[in-house]
Amino acid sequence: MAAAALLIAAVPAVASDELPDGGTALVQVHVPNEAAIVALAETFDVAEYKRVEADGTLTIAVDTTAPERAELRRMGLRIGDTIEDATSRAAAAAERDAQRAEDERAAAWAERGVPKSRAAVAPRGETVIQRVDRFTNYAGTFLYVEAHNKATVSTGPTSFSGPTLALSYAGADGVYSAATEVPRYIDIQTAPDTYMFHRLLVRLTDAAAKIPVSELTVRVASSSGSVDTGKAREWPGATLPPMAAGYQQGFFNRYQDPTENRAQLDKLAADFPNLVTAVNLPHLSPGYQRKAMGIVGLKTPYADQTSNQGSLGNVGDDPTQTAAIRATQALVVNTKAWGHEGGNTVSVELRTPAGPNAPLTVSVTGADIVVGLAGDAAGAPASKTADVIAAIRASAPASELVTVASYRGNDAQGIAQPTAKTLMKDYLNAPPHVQRGPFQQRVYRIGAVRDGSKVGVFFTCQTHAREWTTGLTCVETAERLVRNYATDPATKRLMDNVEVFIHANGNPDGGHLSMYDFAGQRRNMVNHCAFNDPVGRNQWGVDLNRNYTEYSRWDGPWVGASADCTVDSYSGPGEASEPETKNDMWIADQYPNIKFASNMHSFGGYFMWSPGAYMNDGKRTTSPAPNIGVEKYFFEAGEKILGRIKEFRGTVITPARTGPIADVIYSGAGSSADDHWYRKGIIGYGFETGADKFISTSEGTEQIPTGFQPPFGEAGPGQDPRLAHEGRGQAMEFASGNFGMIEAAYDYAMDTTPPRTSIEVSAPKTVGAPVHFKFNWDDEAGVIRYTTDGSTPTLASATYNAERPRGLGEVLTLAAPGVHEIKWFATDIKGNQSAVQTQRVQIGEQGSVGGTVPATLSLAITAGSFPPFVAGVARDYEATSTATVTSTAGNATLAVSEPGHLANGAFTLPEPLRVELAKTSWLAPTSSEDVGVTYKQMIKDTDPLRTGTYSRTLTFTLSTTNP
Template sequence: MRPIMGALVATAAIAFLPATALAEDGESVLEFKLPSKATAEQLIKLGYDLGDGLDQSQPGQVKATIVVTPEEKAQLEAMGYPAVATIQTPADVDALRAERQATIDAEAAAKAALDGAAGAKTRKAAVGTVRAQHADYWEDAGGRWISIEGTTTEASVTNPCPVVNNRAQCAYTGPALVASWYGADGQQVGTGTLQAYLDTDVTPVAPYLYHTGKFRLGDASTIGTPMPTTVKIASATGDVATMAVSKWVGNGAPEYAQGFKQDFNTHYVDPQEGYARITALADEFPNIATVQALPNKTAGYQRKAQTIVGMSTAYTGQLTPLPAAADQAKAVVVTSKAWGHEGGNGIGIRLVNPGAADEPLVVGVSNNRMIRVNLATDSAGAITTTAKDVVDAINGNAQAAELVTASLYRTSTGTGVVTPGTATSLLSDWLKAPASYPRGPQTVKMLRIGKHQDGTKTGVFIYCQEHAREWGTPLVCLETAERLVRNYGTDPETTQLIDNLDIFIVPTINADGAAYSMYDNNTQRRNMVNYCASNPTGNNDPFARNSWGVDLNRNFTVGSFFDGFQGAGNVCTGDTFAGPSELSEPETRNEAYVQTTYPNIKFAMNVHSSGGYFMWPPGAYKPTTRETLPYPPYGTLNYFDQTAAAVLDRIYNYRHTAVLPSQTGPVVDVLYSAAGNSADEAYYSHGIVGYDFEIGASKVLPNGQSQSTGFQPCYGAVGTGGGTGTCNANLVNEGHDEGMEFANGNYALLAEALAYENDTAAPKVDAVTGSDRAVTFKSDEAASIYYTLDGSTPTTASTEWKPNRPREKPDPVVVPVGAALKWIAVDFKGNVSAVQTKAFTTTPGDVGGTVPATLALTLDGTPSFGPFVPGVEKDYATQTKANVISTAGDATLSVSDPGHLTNGAFTLPEPLRVSLSKTTWTAPVANDKVDIGFNQLIKSTDPLRTGTYSKTLTFTLSTTQP
């Protein structure tokens, strides 16, 4: 297409151009090998820059970091000091500078786009490249905050990504996103750069999910200041998205009525205490509460008794350090056949030096409890028995084999000659709970609360402590249970809940692991089953006893490790060990039993710790493709959000803890993939809304900083783990308070379940028309909206109005002229609205007008450099402006080759340089100003002729889309 020409020619009389170029220093930072520290000191005296120090970690040599030019490098090497490593080159520095400038430019461009949205002139990218997803405001002890989230369709990620420590180290390479927030008067009150969020658990390429940022608007003294009303998110490419700010928490959630009974916990509890408490509640309130023993007993708070003999250092129960290689080859692991508490504890074994030559290896058992192994010797009386010999001899002796099994240490071949013991080693299960705490399999108990326990009312299943070390979680379940039964009949809300819901509460799912965490290993996450015992290369020895067990929240059947999903493993000592098969554990079978046996259960809450999350399905994806379990319908996701708003508001009521917007949502969007978790099991297998709490939100301090709480924060003002140390001053009463505030959250969940129980009304949905027949839907409740454009009656099989990607908002539906938009809405209860219709038709005589093709370029005047001074080197500069008017789809401004300024027959040696502040437009523009700069370098040796130097330049404004 031929370019369309506007006012295309202008002339300017000018003179001389710039010679100020940056000179490269050419210095590199290299590491040199020197013979001694004295040599380094001598080089310093000679003027070499040796940086910040010397590396003398290798005996007999010194490495020095020296800043050198190429000539200095050659000189040092000629002196016999070789360069052994390159730390930094001028090219590296240039790359750093370029990277820095690129970031600055990108952020400036995004800021310019925001300014353009506010009225300044700026270029625009295609509308819709940036999406505003969330803009949430709240207040807490640290002050006032806003959380902003958005995406860009122009995002990209480095590919392939380097992998370090099994994690993809990918980099986001798309445009920068900058957010600004505005008050009700439209004035900007703050701005900040959003950070790209990549899912680095996915390899080989960590995908881009979205951009997010949390910004502190002011400290606690500013609370009460009006919150921002609008957020704009701008891309460096020019697009801007706008959305209204919502108040995240503090929206006036219901407070408890006067006289409401609460605060029933006094300390962290072990599983038996928890079960005893719910049993006592059922006994005290038999009209509304019953306790039930779940059918699958746990594997047990029990261990086989063990010890290790044959090592040079006697084993006395220690966990670290692991044996040295020589001791591993000599070690014999002895494990009782009986559980420790059933006879394994106290079995004795001793490896005896017979003290004579040519003795055979003999195993004997005395008193049915003591195993004596007389070791073999050679002709000189030296012991010749290896660990393997001892293992074979014990296992081959009928009496000993009735008591114990002997094995080699892990992967050892047992070739080391054993060390005899000076005393009998006694086997122990090494369990530390008091004798009063029951050993063996445990019965998991569940409290059922409700006036009608016949399955006719909506069921809610609340369960705690799947992970053993999360001591605060059973307090949430127990506080919830106590509040319910003790406020029934006196508190109106509680009475409504119990009269109209069927509530199931398990304070501790993982009874064995929880007891082990409480009394033995506070960091225990899993249950206590030792699957390493059947693993020939597993860690079946007492050094490994704290690493056994199955992660119960990875042992379910949906999206499991066994189906190829991410977030679990098959290593028997792994913290996310999925077990030998799905539902292999009695604890997980108990959960499945509850959900299968009581089909009226529609809501579930799995209470975990810590970090402060509120999550729901999907919770798992494939490791390389990030293929997630299917997202629920958009209306269901909205229902999750709707419930979350109520729950988080009630949590906030207690002490203004805000569970962050960035930590609220589907598990895969805000945390990670958890293959085989219980929330997915609930939703995909049973149709239950499966929620996950992570109690223990980081505590926000008055200075705005965060204090992590951990799995076992101080309950009162005493150290964690049962110690007597002074509590972290920031965490006094933290364990108590977490139980209180998240019990508040459970009450809100129950209130939402009650609303579900009573919901018989169909959702009311309006179609809101924007420009160009773009329609968005507005509903009075969370609902899935299905629509048609072909005149047919919509059903739930029709197109669902939903976003293009998770956490976004749906695009408007563009209705063709003459088409009819029909829709229905379905809420989570299943109530369906009547079919509604909206149509758009053309009408004659529309008011309108036409725009003639216009492409105009005018210059503000003829610039001049002024007088040139002969014999003096100087870079002269001048400027003018051009005014651009274009009705074209695009436009490009160019200038003819400037060449050299002339004065009759005389020409300046240095060329004229011309710069334009803007050269392209991607949309129509009116009266847009372009800065035109002119530069002319005059050197001190350039001859100058009296007169005027000038040059006629041609400026061209053209388009390919007139």
């Protein structure tokens, strides 16, 4: 079999004085001073780069030709390293072009399909679509796609390589849209980073949005040739019954602090004792209270500032007021009484020495402490801060009022400076209705039957203090359930059959602090740090959602909780160390009828469940992931919950933000969701209110974050007007979501039907090929257990699992010859179990079947083309083409005729053409195999070139001795 290839190269017709110079190189040039740079810039291409060397000389970058480099040397300048040259620049361009080709190939295959010769043949190929969701919200209609690519691999701690993925979609007409590249989703919290999958959110055009979802098909193609298609499904897909006319909602008109939340729920319990019981929790919170505190002894007085770095800061250009010096002078004072119990009336004054060589004295009048600083021979202050500390501690009256210490463990060897009378402060500014001191947390049991006989749903809100919308969500949920009981049949049905537990403020102390003193407060107010100074007053506290007992920081290298008391994810001094955590766990322990739970957070718009953490082990090992049948239940129940959220004002919690905590947001060791699921078997969810706001209703998928405290009403100063009324909207829509969770609990309570499942096999009988099979859920989710040896499966049998996190169900394989009986059953989340089913498959010779293959030797050659030859420049030119080989023979050989010389009419090049084949022989059949062909042509600077085109026809031969 022979084929011919035409090799061409164009030679530009240019005058000799227009011939381009050789490639330039960007090199380092070492110059003596700035003047030299200015002089060079007049005649050389000096880049905007300069580095000062240790000897005072300067290193700059200059883009130069070879003659220019020679000139620089003649000028006495030293040329250093080459930064870029023609080779490196060509490599960068080649890399760019190669990636462009990858991108274009993926896009073309997504739009037109992959050639059959390149299609994947495995049960599931290299690229697998994991989900295709279409949703419509207030801004438009969108398509969300996740696809996993097995060829994507890590190439370093933070880098990955793999093919480009692109997606396209079509309706029933089969006409696919223009392709869009699908980016990788990388988890950057792990070490090294972890590739999860590729994902993309696409806005559908008006025409595409009208395509029935049952007819919408997505195709994802890889530049490597793998392709997968998937049918879209509506998200969220649940059909929800409407509320009765006159349904009551909206039981707040502003953000409320924890005291106000509790008062509103207390009143609800008092007004409706037949539906609500308030239960005091056993552990009082430490309370919205602080010891009063202050800092004295500084030349420039402390001015109430805070610092995350713990620095007292420099003051102007005064060398005596550097942060280091101020730290040696600072005297930290804490009152022994709480601020509201007298600490705020205590004052400390450091007076100028009474005279030369005056002694250090301490006197106390009522709550006023006066320190007379010692004087030196000139009467200047001579008391070190350490001396003042010792003197106050030695004074019994002063020690009854205060404790004193150096600043952050400093040696306090600085000279204490006179300080005017300074009143100690607890820095708490809440209005009088907020009680100072321990706070009595309550859980409210809501339902027509509250004896523990009904399935329970447990809601906790505002575990993180700054998340203001969440407390409102719990209060609104309670109000809706109680106020609509008599008028809304759907509410009455739920209240008659489900018991609801509402813990509206899981972090009341931090909540009050965030409301009135430090809006960014996330944690509670307990100080476990070694320091107790006002500079760090906004750094204290425990992240209560890292303080639980399952898969916590203390259980191993679980990621997402800190041992640093100044960090917002600080998990405390030990598991369940905080009374707020103990209270939450007490509720789960005290009421075993609780089967569902949700811990409400903000912001971002998430709906999540366990696993909530993974290990820092380089493998991203998560806490045990639920079986795919359980996770399928989480999604199914979640769609009802998310549907209720959407119905209030069109907000859709996206599929990307729905799923296991560790997969869709980050690892959070020691969370409530993991405590509920792993310790108690409670179906534990985690909400994040505040879905990102879509800001375009016509194009793109642009979104903006809402923040922890978005405008409740109209936007005020410093607030984004696009977020007007966002705070109220978030609380209202997630209260609707809570209603959906209660509906899911009701469905759970009423469920007495076992799940229906089925099996798909690649073939019930094969001659010898393996049989591949997978299971399907036909009505509801369930855990599938199976055997393949004909034995009856039990609860100890193998379970059907997901291929990977958020992946599809695995494709299983039977390869041993013989008859196999696959038996399976399913158990739903309630525990209802189906009957055992059986599928018989047979692998092995069943009769005679065959076919013939005609002898085939096929060879196709693409043309190659050199870049333009340049006269007067010595260079090796290179061109490439492809030989596509198909052979059914036992062996085959590929050869090329003698290349000879390229010719341009009567003119030929002096140097012969060279041809190299990437592969020349085969010991087995092959089909449509691409073989690289490289053509090389040397041109000397003295070789004469004729304007026009040089070419030569070559003969390639594919032959065999074993047909």
